[in-house]
Amino acid sequence: MSIEEKFNKEMLELYQTVGKTTGYWANYYLRSVRKNGGLAHAKKALSKKNDAQEGFKKLIEVGRPDLSIEATVLKERYKKLFSNDELKEAQRRIDTVPEYAWRKPMNANNNFFGEINNENLYIEGSIKKVVVNKYERNIEARKKCLEKHGYKCKVCKMSFEDTYGEIGKEFIHVHHIKPLAGIAKEYKLNPEKDLIPVCPNCHAMLHTYDPPLSVEELQNKLREKVNKLLERNI
Numbered sequence: 001m002s003i004e005e006k007f008n009k010e011m012l013e014l015y016q017t018v019g020k021t022t023g024y025w026a027n028y029y030l031r032s033v034r035k036n037g038g039l040a041h042a043k044k045a046l047s048k049k050n051d052a053q054e055g056f057k058k059l060i061e062v063g064r065p066d067l068s069i070e071a072t073v074l075k076e077r078y079k080k081l082f083s084n085d086e087l088k089e090a091q092r093r094i095d096t097v098p099e100y101a102w103r104k105p106m107n108a109n110n111n112f113f114g115e116i117n118n119e120n121l122y123i124e125g126s127i128k129k130v131v132v133n134k135y136e137r138n139i140e141a142r143k144k145c146l147e148k149h150g151y152k153c154k155v156c157k158m159s160f161e162d163t164y165g166e167i168g169k170e171f172i173h174v175h176h177i178k179p180l181a182g183i184a185k186e187y188k189l190n191p192e193k194d195l196i197p198v199c200p201n202c203h204a205m206l207h208t209y210d211p212p213l214s215v216e217e218l219q220n221k222l223r224e225k226v227n228k229l230l231e232r233n234i
């Protein structure tokens with residue numbers, strides 16, 4: 001596969017990854033990449049110097065500028081596909097992204113979301129960052145989510161009742177999958193779509209990043225580990 005083909009493939013994968021991890025399905029982007037190819041689309045996007053760059057802004061809002069065209073263009077392996085001006089423009093845009101907007105690993109020792117007396121919000125500069133997601137604590141929303149999805153962890157499929165018997169009955173955490181940074185004030189929670197049951201282990205692991213990992217990302221990590229263990233046993 002040539003570098004250009006690899007780039008095109010990665011641009012198509014971006015559509016899927018962004019959709020799955022942020023709920024933002026950029027259909028215009030997909031149509032254009034399919035029609036013109038990823039490289040042509042990226043070059044076009046970089047040529048509009050003063051344009052609104054809606055997609056880029058949206059990705060900053062949801063805390064995933066790392067999934068932008070700009071960040072992809074600047075990957076070492078793709079740089080030779082672009083002119084100096086194009087690279088400069090991509091870098092200029094990346095430089096406008098505030099520090100807090102990048103997805104970052106959470107300090108494990110500050111990751112107290114499972115503890116009951118934790119505050120819902122803390123303030124970082126003027127930006128409200130939600131550490132303990134209030135939607136995950138809402139009793140009614142939680143009930144609706146569990147009626148729909150049951151009590152098995154969506155990531156590892158573990159059930160507390162199957163594992164621990166009677167005492168594990170109806171025990172599970174719920175996790176809010178929408179990135180909070182991108183949520184508007186008037187956001188209305190859909191408990192069946194936006195909340196999922198997860199075991200506390202997987203819940204903690206989802207929150208090792210902010211915005212959190214997606215179910216699929218965590219399952220991939222789990223699979224890698226399980227596959228390695230299986231290989232060793234053969």
Ligand SMILES: [Zn+2]
Pocket residue numbers: 153154155156157158198199200201202203
């Ligand atoms: Zn789990």
Ligand SMILES: [Zn+2]
Pocket residue numbers: 133136174175176203206207
């Ligand atoms: Zn959560």
